Amino acid sequence: MIAFNQLLDNNSIRLFSFELKKSITKANYRESYFQAVSNPSWAHEGYLVAADITQDDDLLSELERLSVSFGIGVIHLRLRDFDSSMVLFPANTRVTLDWETVNKLCDQNKDFEKFIQDVRIDFDSKRFHSSEYDPILRDPVKYIKDKLKIEQNKD
Numbered sequence: 001m002i003a004f005n006q007l008l009d010n011n012s013i014r015l016f017s018f019e020l021k022k023s024i025t026k027a028n029y030r031e032s033y034f035q036a037v038s039n040p041s042w043a044h045e046g047y048l049v050a051a052d053i054t055q056d057d058d059l060l061s062e063l064e065r066l067s068v069s070f071g072i073g074v075i076h077l078r079l080r081d082f083d084s085s086m087v088l089f090p091a092n093t094r095v096t097l098d099w100e101t102v103n104k105l106c107d108q109n110k111d112f113e114k115f116i117q118d119v120r121i122d123f124d125s126k127r128f129h130s131s132e133y134d135p136i137l138r139d140p141v142k143y144i145k146d147k148l149k150i151e152q153n154k155d
Contacts, residue, residue, distance in 0.1 A: 013123065015097070017043035020077075023052035026059050033063070036072045041098040042105055042112075045091040049075040053088070064089050079141055 019036035021028075033048055040046025053059075053076050063074050073091030078084045106113035118132040130136075137143050 013119065014045070015043040017046040018075075019046075019048050021048065021050040023054070024048070024050040024059075024063070024074075025054045026056065029059060029063060033066050033070075033072065037070050040072065040091075040094075041101040044094050044097070045073065046071070047073045047075050047087075047091055049077050051077045051079050060088070067091070079144065082140070 017036075017040035019032070019039055021032050024032055032050070036046055036048035048063075053063075053074075066072070067074055067089035071092030071094075073087055074089045075087050076085060078086075102116070106116060114132075118129065122128050122132075
């Protein structure tokens with residue numbers, strides 16, 4: 001962790017946390033948002049991401065208020081065209097991470113610990129070892145439909 005911390009101190013690596021939801025509505029936005037708030041102590045920026053965000057002025061105003069208050073951004077993920085996805089409200093950027101939480105997560109979650117180690121190895125070797133990470137999906141829409149059982153909407 002000390003060596004990894006030194007990598008982050010020179011701002012060469014940025015970590016992001018994403019809480020992914022199928023949809024955000026007036027009925028579930030608080031629960032969804034505060035799940036996103038609980039995650040990013042180990043990241044420089046945290047986001048709540050959803051494929052379907054109810055287009056309601058009151059809901060969007062509330063998401064903006066929460067974003068300003070708690071620093072978690074909101075992203076509208078467009079499943080049919082990922083490039084047209086947009087950050088509705090940006091996240092606040094943390095300069096430093098909660099290293100106590102990072103250490104605790106490494107102790108509790110061996111996958112997270114391995115991820116931290118892999119990032120450090122890649123940085124030190126100046127090479128990206130793609131075999132150490134999850135594969136890049138060739139057809140994410142098919143994956144969402146088949147594996148996650150989420151049907152696409154228009155967006």
